[in-house]
Amino acid sequence: MTDQPDYKSTVFLPVTDFPMKAGLAQKEPAILARWEEMDLYGKLRERRKGRERFILHDGPPYANGDIHMGHAMNKVLKDIIVRSQSLLGRDAPYVPGWDCHGLPIEWKIEEEYRKKKQNKDEVPAQEFRAQCRAYADKWVGVQKEQFKRLGVMGDWDDPYLTMKFDAEATIVSELLKFAESGQLYRGAKPVMWSPVEKTALAEAEVEYEDIVSTQIDVAFEIVEAPNAPELVGAHAVIWTTTPWTIPVNQALAYGPEIDYSIIEVSLGVSDAGDGNLSLEQRRNPLMEALNFKRLVVANELIPHLKARLNNDLRDKSTQPEVSLNAHLKVLSNIRGTDLAGAVAHHPMHALGGFFARPRPFLMGDFVTTDAGTGLVHMAPDHGEDDFALCKAHGINPVFAVENDGKYREDWLWLGGQGSVINPKFVSKDGPICTHLREAGGLLAASDDFKHSYPHSWRSKAKIIFRCTPQWFIPMDRAISDGVIPRCAEEEAILARQGNGATLRGTALDAIENTRWVPERSINRIRSMVEGRPDWVISRQRAWGVPIALYVHRKTGEYLVDKAVNARIIEAFKGAGADAWFGADHQALLGPDYDLNDYEVVNDILDVWFDSGSTHSFVVEGRYGEGVRADLYLEGSDQHRGWFQSSLLEASGTRGRAPYDAVLTHGFALDGQGRKMSKSLGNVVDPLKVIAESGSDILRVWVASTDYFDDVRIGKEVLAGSSDAYRKLRNTFRYLLGALSDFSEDERLPFSEMPELERYMLHLLAKLDADLKAVVDKAADSENWLEFSRYTRALFDFANSDLSAFFFDIRKDCLYCDAKSDLKRRAYRTVLDTLFHALVRYAAPIIPFTAEEVWQSRYPNLEESVHFLEWPEVDGNWLDSGLDDKWTGLRSQRNQVNEAIEPLRREKVIRSSLEADVTMGEQVPSDGVNFAEIAIVARIETGVGDGIVVKPSDWHKCGRCWRLLPEVKEDGALCNRCDEVLGA
Structure with a gap:
């Protein structure tokens, strides 16, 4: 056969400079710089001015360190949503913000003092606060650049910071609204307290970890029992895993419907001998404390008490070869009601004073037989049930435990000692158990009780419940009428609640009128608000917004005067929170009040009140009074954090929620589904991922995950994201090449399209509807904001419908048909339509690549793909007959x-x-x-x-x-x- 000519030059191959290799880590910074130079965000605001607005209000992270994968996941998801709303043609501003007050920052500054072996309390307050402000400002700058590198578009030149003077002034203004409507009170209640950080904590500042505690059984001798005289001389047994509360005990609680027994304890010996106790054994203090002692315990729990007694006997035996055994004999039975009026001695009553007071038996509905002995010792300083029951019987807290967890110096037993969270102090061999044992009051003790226990999520130290004077926002007090403007929403709430709206009732109604994504998340926040206690808003710290109140020294009432409040707010506008600590308080009070009559409150506001107020100075402050956010979006932990504090703040001041919808996402875990931890060495650093692979790869991962639940990330997961990205990039590369010389003269109308092209436009119309159902809340879709569905549909369309099907079939037409051929023109017309749709659909997910694609075809430096709006897709393209065929x-x-x-x-x-x-x-x-x-x-x-x-x-x-x-x-x-x- 003769040589044939080479026809390669006659074939119309795709032509493009768009590279197959992305090189995102190198390209993205240049694209970012271009966006900043052209003021992309500002120009987009100008172009969308006057359009329907969509506000995603940013939950503020703490400014105290480099971002982690949770930050990256959260910010990327927000950015995807904001960009998609802008794509729909809406004005979708995004104002990033930071929480700058409170323990996260203060703790870091204290750490620096501790390293230098200096005491923070010896530093002037103004100097300390200035250091906190500088520290927060530094990390705001660092995190800002890291978030921008993720491709997050927003008002980075004017973010909101809770430490800005206008923000602090608004936070105080919101607090004073609560004061004016009677929604504040100061009271002594047990609150979660960190002895390490020396402050009260909110529930959202606490995390639970498994620990091993000391469990003890303690005997209280009954000295009076009018309804059951046989109880006199017997010992009521209580069980506790917090031995340090025994020095603050003031009563015993019983269950009225519980059946109790009076039992006799005798001891036996199991050995090779005749079973008799030796003289040495009989003199063992443990033996003397237990042998033939009468105890009172719930019937159901006798076996459990016996097991604990025997464990303790084996542990304390002076002769290991001899096994001591407790024998329990039931002498008689009584009902819980027989304990009414009974009185017991505290085991340490010989110390006199506080410990010599009688310990009454009180009926408690909360007493159960789930564990312990069926009797509960009451320390009103250290438990909510204890406090409420004792208060009802006129028994008040004694405030024996100090801020640092030590007993106060003048306390009769263990004064000046502690800390109560020190395992050695509360162990079975520590001073509490040792003294109880010597007094004959300790029946059993062991250091082996495993359970979940609250810790400060900042210091990681154990916390305690501690009664201190604090400021509270009540959940169930009627809100003073006429103070808060009544909107139609609140009028409906009042009608349902009957006797005036309470904060709990208002918040629960607001929950029902909010869209929760996913829908099941409503159950979480509803249950939390239904069962939560009053909101403790005071902190004993230095860095934050003060509770700017004056309390009358004689009446104990705080001053409510709108003129005074207005002067306070103006002072804060001028100098921020520092205005309070260095204020001329007489000038703020004005001529109608004498400063000598008032106490100046210097407690700091809970930072959750700060962040819960952000809607007032960000959403309303920038877009108008009464405007609320379309969406809040944070991790699932914020049902007890920012979602809830924002809900309560707005419900108390506006009678409604500050948001129309709330999206909850899960947490980022490692590739094996474990929590990321430096100790495990399994932390996936988003900054490292960006440096190696680029932000768009990380964004593909975020958008592809089922983020309503916890999600995994690791090398294999990211490899999958990279592969999906590569395939979509190659789709764009093909489109760019195939359309290299396309002109409008080549375009064909839909009516002249071959059937395959009309089928592809049908598929595009279907895709368009599916994607819009995810992004447009007006569609009222059950898939709203489910971007894993959006991303999967987009990528599957590009891979399966286009690359593996349409492009594959039509490459012959593209390469070899005449340029004027109608089939080739139809194909290229559809390719152009696909290009304009796909580059828009992809822009929220992979904004850097979408910009690169757009600029490759339209290299106009004044324009951007992110100015574009949702593609025009004709609904008439839908054809069910074609679809079936x-x-x-x-x-x-x-x-x-x-x-x-x-x-x-x-x-x-x-x-x-x-x-x-x-x-x-x-x-x-x-x-x-x-x-x-x-x-x-x-x-x-x-x-x-x-x-x-x-x-x-x-x-x-x-x-x-x-x-x-x-x-x-x-x-x-x-x-x-x-x-x-x-x-």
């Missing part, structure tokens, strides 16, 4: 490809173009060339059974490589190619 055709095409593959593997044929196929199934013949669809030489349908493939005996065209009957020898031209070249 082509779904069947694609299935048959797949079957043919599967039948061809073995011949290709065995190199019988090199390409499906060389195959002749017969198949038993019929194929629709109207408007369809199935050989072209299946990319084979020829195909006969309705012939024989199954699918039969054999090499074609036709010859290959030297230009298009198709095997056709008119080609007489390999390398010659087919009719089409001959016509194209001859034109």
Whole structure:
């Protein structure tokens, strides 16, 4: 055969400079710089001015360290949503913010003092606060650049900071609204207290970890029992895992419906001898404390008490070869009500004073037989149930435990000692148990009780419940009428609640009128608000917004005067929170009040009140009074944090929630589903991922995950994200190449399209509706904000419908048909439509790549893909008949490809173009060339059974490589190619 000419130069191959290799880590910073130079965010605000607004209010992270994967996941998801709302044509501003007050920052400054062995309390308050402000400001700057590197678009030049003077003034203004409506009180209640940080904590500042504690059984001798005289001389047994509360005990609680027994304890010996106790054993203090002692305990819990007694006996035996055993004999039974009026001695009553007071038995509905002994010792300083029950009987807290967890110096027992969270101090061999044992009051003790216990999530130290004077916002007090403007929403709430709105009732109504995503998350916050205690808003710290109140020294009432409050707010506007600590308080009070009559409150506001007030100075402050956010979005822990504090703050001051909808996402775990931890070495650093792979890869991971639950990230997961990204990038590369010289003159109307092109536009219209259901809340879709569905649909369309199907079939048309051919023009028209749709759809997910793609085709430095709006997709393109027909055709095409593959593997044929196929199934013949669809030489349908493939005996065209009957020898031209070249 003679040499054939090379027709490669005559084929219309795609032409593009768009690289297959992304190089995102190197390209993205340059794209960021361009966005900043052109003021992308500011110009977008100008272009969307006057449009329907969508406000996603940013929950403020703490400014105290580099961002972690949780930050990255949260910010990227917010950015995807904001960008998608802008794509819909809405004005979607994004104002990032930071929480700058409170322990996260203060603790870091204290750490620096501790390293220098200096005492923070010896530093002037103003100097300390200035250091806190500088520290927060430093990390705001660091985190800002890190968030920007993620591709997060927002008002980075004017973010909100809770430490800005105008913010601090607004926070105080919001607090004073609570004061004016009677929604503040100061009271002594047990609150969660950190002895390490020396402050009260909110529930959201606490995390639970498993620990091992000391459990003890303590005997209180009964000295009076009017309803059951036989109890006198017996010992009521209590069980506790907080031995340090025994020095503050003031009463005992019983369950009225519980059946109790009076039991006798005797001891026996099991050894090789005759079973009698030796004289030495009888003199053992433990033996003397227990032998033949009468105890009172709930019937159901006798076996548990016996087990604890025997464990203790074995542990304390002076002769290991001898096994001591407690024998419990029931002498009589009583009902819980028989304990009414009974009185006991504290085990340390010999100390006199506080410990000599009688310990009354009080009926407690909370007493159960789930664990312990069925009797509960009451320390009103250190438990909510204890406090409430004792208060009802006129028993008040004694404030024996100081801020640092030590007993106060003048306390009769263990004064000046502690700390109460020190395991050694409260152990079975520590001073508490030792003294109780010596007094004959300790029945059993062991250091082996495993349970979950609250810790400060900042210092990681154990906390205690401690009664201190604090400021509270009540959950169940009626809000003073006429103070808060009544909107229609609140009027409806008042009508339902009857006797005036309470904060709890208002918040619960607001929950029901909010859209929760996912829907199940409503149950979490509803249960938390239903059961939460009053909100303790005071902290004994230095860095934050003060509770700017004056309390009358005689009446104990705080001053409510709008003129005074207005002066306070103005002072804060001028100098921030520092204005309070260095204020001329007489000037703030004005001529109508004498400062000598008032106490100046210097407690700091709970930072959750700060962040809970941000809607007032960010959303309302920037967009108008009464405006609320369309969406709050944070992790699931914020149901007890920011979601709830914002809800309570707005419910108390506006009678409604500050948001229309709330999205909850899960946490980022390592590749094996474990919590990330430096100690485990499994932390995935987002900054490292960005440096190595680029932000768009991380963003693909975020958008692809089912983030309503906890999600995993690791090398394998990121490799999957990279692969998905690569395939989408290659789709864009093909589109750019195939459209390199496309002009409007080439465009064909829909009515002149071949059936395959009309089918692809049908699929595009379906995709468009699916994607819009995810982003547009007006669609009222159950899939709203489920971007994993959005991303999967987009990527599947690009990979399966386009690259593996449409592009594959039409590459012959693109490469070899004449440029004026109607089929080629139709194909390129659809490609142009696809390009403009896909680059928009992808822009919220991979903003850097979308910008690169757009600039590659339209290199106008004044424009950006992010100025574009949702593509115009004609609903008339939808055609269910075409969908049914082509779904069947694609299935048959797949079957043919599967039948061809073995011949290709065995190199019988090199390409499906060389195959002749017969198949038993019929194929629709109207408007369809199935050989072209299946990319084979020829195909006969309705012939024989199954699918039969054999090499074609036709010859290959030297230009298009198709095997056709008119080609007489390999390398010659087919009719089409001959016509194209001859034109």
